[in-house]
Amino acid sequence: MSQPTPPLELVESSDPIVTPRRVALVRPDLRPSVRREDERWVMTFPHLILRELILFMAVVIALSLIALIFDAPLEGIANPLETPNPSKAPWYFLGLQELLHYFPPVVAGVLIPGLVVVALAVIPYARINLSAGPLWSGDERKIRTWVGLVTAMLTILFAGFRCWPIVVPTLAVAGAMFAAYKGTEGGRFRRFLVGVTLPEWIMTWFIVVATLLTVIGTFFRGPGWSLVWPWNMHLPV
Amino acid sequence: MPEDRAKSRGLLSEEETRRDFLTRIGVGACVVTGVGAAFTLLDYMEPKVLFEPPTLFRAGNLNDFPEGTVRFNEEQKTYILGAAGGGVYALSAVCTHLGCITRYLSSEGVIACPCHGSRFDLEGNVVHGPAPHPLPWLEVKADASGNLLVDTGRTIPHGKVLKV
Amino acid sequence: MSGTALANLADWIRDSSVYRSIVRHGSADTNRNRSLVIFENLFLHVHPVKVREKTLRFTHTFWLGGITLVSSIILFATGILLMFYYHPSVPQAYIDMKELQFVVDNGVWLRNLHRWSAHLMVFGSFLHLIRVFYHRAYRPPRQFNWVIGVVLLLLTLLLSYTGYLLPWDQLAFWGVSVGTNMAKEAPLIGKPLRFLLLGGNIVSENALLRFYVLHCVVLPVAFILFLSVHIWRIRKDGGVQGPPEDPSAEKGAP
Numbered sequence: 001m002s003q004p005t006p007p008l009e010l011v012e013s014s015d016p017i018v019t020p021r022r023v024a025l026v027r028p029d030l031r032p033s034v035r036r037e038d039e040r041w042v043m044t045f046p047h048l049i050l051r052e053l054i055l056f057m058a059v060v061i062a063l064s065l066i067a068l069i070f071d072a073p074l075e076g077i078a079n080p081l082e083t084p085n086p087s088k089a090p091w092y093f094l095g096l097q098e099l100l101h102y103f104p105p106v107v108a109g110v111l112i113p114g115l116v117v118v119a120l121a122v123i124p125y126a127r128i129n130l131s132a133g134p135l136w137s138g139d140e141r142k143i144r145t146w147v148g149l150v151t152a153m154l155t156i157l158f159a160g161f162r163c164w165p166i167v168v169p170t171l172a173v174a175g176a177m178f179a180a181y182k183g184t185e186g187g188r189f190r191r192f193l194v195g196v197t198l199p200e201w202i203m204t205w206f207i208v209v210a211t212l213l214t215v216i217g218t219f220f221r222g223p224g225w226s227l228v229w230p231w232n233m234h235l236p237v
Numbered sequence: 238m239p240e241d242r243a244k245s246r247g248l249l250s251e252e253e254t255r256r257d258f259l260t261r262i263g264v265g266a267c268v269v270t271g272v273g274a275a276f277t278l279l280d281y282m283e284p285k286v287l288f289e290p291p292t293l294f295r296a297g298n299l300n301d302f303p304e305g306t307v308r309f310n311e312e313q314k315t316y317i318l319g320a321a322g323g324g325v326y327a328l329s330a331v332c333t334h335l336g337c338i339t340r341y342l343s344s345e346g347v348i349a350c351p352c353h354g355s356r357f358d359l360e361g362n363v364v365h366g367p368a369p370h371p372l373p374w375l376e377v378k379a380d381a382s383g384n385l386l387v388d389t390g391r392t393i394p395h396g397k398v399l400k401v
Numbered sequence: 402m403s404g405t406a407l408a409n410l411a412d413w414i415r416d417s418s419v420y421r422s423i424v425r426h427g428s429a430d431t432n433r434n435r436s437l438v439i440f441e442n443l444f445l446h447v448h449p450v451k452v453r454e455k456t457l458r459f460t461h462t463f464w465l466g467g468i469t470l471v472s473s474i475i476l477f478a479t480g481i482l483l484m485f486y487y488h489p490s491v492p493q494a495y496i497d498m499k500e501l502q503f504v505v506d507n508g509v510w511l512r513n514l515h516r517w518s519a520h521l522m523v524f525g526s527f528l529h530l531i532r533v534f535y536h537r538a539y540r541p542p543r544q545f546n547w548v549i550g551v552v553l554l555l556l557t558l559l560l561s562y563t564g565y566l567l568p569w570d571q572l573a574f575w576g577v578s579v580g581t582n583m584a585k586e587a588p589l590i591g592k593p594l595r596f597l598l599l600g601g602n603i604v605s606e607n608a609l610l611r612f613y614v615l616h617c618v619v620l621p622v623a624f625i626l627f628l629s630v631h632i633w634r635i636r637k638d639g640g641v642q643g644p645p646e647d648p649s650a651e652k653g654a655p
Binding site (some may be wrong): 081082083084085086087100101104105223224225226 | 311312314334335337338349350351352353354367369
């Protein structure tokens with residue numbers, strides 16, 4: 001080629017001969033199948049199929065061994081006239097049951113789970129999740145104010161209900177968010193923290209709170225839903 | 238023409254064809270069918286006969302309940318109490334928090350729930366714990382000889398003691 | 402029999418016209434035949450014939466969706482077997498649990514397997530959700546598949562909850578009592594919903610039967626339907642997405 005290609009210019013026109021109508025605009029979020037790079041492709045059979053088979057066998061064996069060693073519980077026959085003490089829901093609901101200790105049933109049993117489900121479902125449609133850059137990019141003072149304000153409000157709200165399992169993680173996560181703010185010097189971990197986006201911070205907060213509530217409800221609640229050490233769970237006979 | 242007559246009566250809009258009209262009717266019929274089917278299904282799922290214990294039961298005689306007595310009927314989940322100053326009233330033993338059965342602790346003079354630590358006084362008022370409402374007062378009736386009839390299906394206003 | 406004799410037998414079977422009427426492609430030693438293994442099989446052909454090599458790595462998705470799926474398969478198998486010895490009536494349900502424990506061969510092990518697979522499935526679903534979130538694999542065009550995933554999570558929890566009542570022991574009865582009392586608190590629909598769910602005002606044999614039908618028929622069918630769509634959409638979106646591929650392109654302006 002003797003001539004260099006001229007710089008690309010964006011031209012808008014309704015004349016189909018001057019300007020062709022179809023323009024391919026390749027955006028970063030396009031389907032991977034179109035955005036085909038030089039990737040290695042291998043045959044599904046045997047590579048993927050064998051891995052699936054191995055996974056299947058591994059899980060079956062692991063669960064079978066666990067089922068041989070650990071027994072599922074079976075208490076006495078159901079008695080509508082006698083409530084056991086404590087009476088606990090299955091583990092995945094124990095976080096909710098712990099929440100019941102602090103909030104009325106409408107809030108802990110209906111409102112909060114409902115909000116959680118809705119919040120999860122709308123994640124892919126919320127702009128914040130699609131365009132998130134690291135938390136501390138942009139106007140740092142504004143972000144500092146917002147993070148501080150929201151943390152304070154959440155802390156006051158939940159402390160008002162004396163819900164410490166939510167207050168403590170809120171403060172801890174906020175602390176980590178501010179620790180990341182203090183500049184980019186520091187080790188690999190600090191640099192990793194700096195890159196965390198706001199939606200990731202929020203999800204981390206949610207996971208920590210949910211895990212903490214579930215752990216407390218499972219191991220640290222005894223008769224009358226009182227706080228006990230795990231080894232004191234059941235009243236001595 | 239029939240279309241012009243229909244238009245002049247305002248039944249057909251200017252642009253709607255016979256096809257559009259029939260489509261509208263067809264879709265409407267499907268919607269009505271769907272809604273009808275949904276309601277029929279819901280009605281089918283609703284049990285019409287319940288084999289649960291009857292709510293009306295006999296609870297002895299007025300004379301069996303001097304002031305300060307607390308008797309617990311396990312099967313009906315009811316406390317029957319002798320009121321201060323004479324008379325009888327009944328409280329539901331089902332905790333208003335999440336439905337566990339409460340227990341009367343005579344040593345402390347309270348009704349306590351084992352599930353989340355709610356406590357009620359002998360008039361059903363919440364004194365401690367997460368229960369949102371007081372224990373409901375249940376209807377108590379007496380016949381001429383003072384035999385008591387309690388109905389767990391009917392609640393009465395708080396404090397309405399049955400006196401002789 | 403010696404190795405070659407077995408190999409000869411296998412070849413003889415593979416060359417027979419009966420076998421060739423069932424398996425209609427040759428042995429998988431050419432890429433064409435390997436494609437046909439996938440392409441001509443009803444159960445396998447949700448897969449593409451070729452996959453991107455990097456999606457095969459364990460650290461790509463930690464195989465969490467796969468772990469959840471395998472647990473659900475184990476649950477279906479053990480659940481069906483358990484159904485042969487279980488009557489959903491009161492007090493027979495509890496007696497059947499004792500029978501499974503003391504009389505039926507491998508009854509204890511089967512019930513344990515069912516219970517632990519259930520725990521793994523719930524746990525696996527949560528981990529899978531977390532993994533997909535942190536890999537941002539919900540971004541367009543995968544948004545609705547995420548929503549389907551949330552529905553699947555709810556179905557998993559409901560399946561677990563309805564199954565929880567079936568042993569009809571104290572744990573089951575009161576766990577469900579508390580849960581349905583919570584449902585009653587929902588505004589407007591709470592009380593009627595609880596009444597329909599329990600088939601009455603209290604947790605009784607009506608409730609057991611309704612939970613049994615939900616657990617064994619309604620919810621599994623719904624689960625399979627949503628799962629099929631979920632997997633189908635993964636295929637249509639180009640396969641599983643692991644860590645975001647171009648960090649500088651993923652983060653920053655849309």
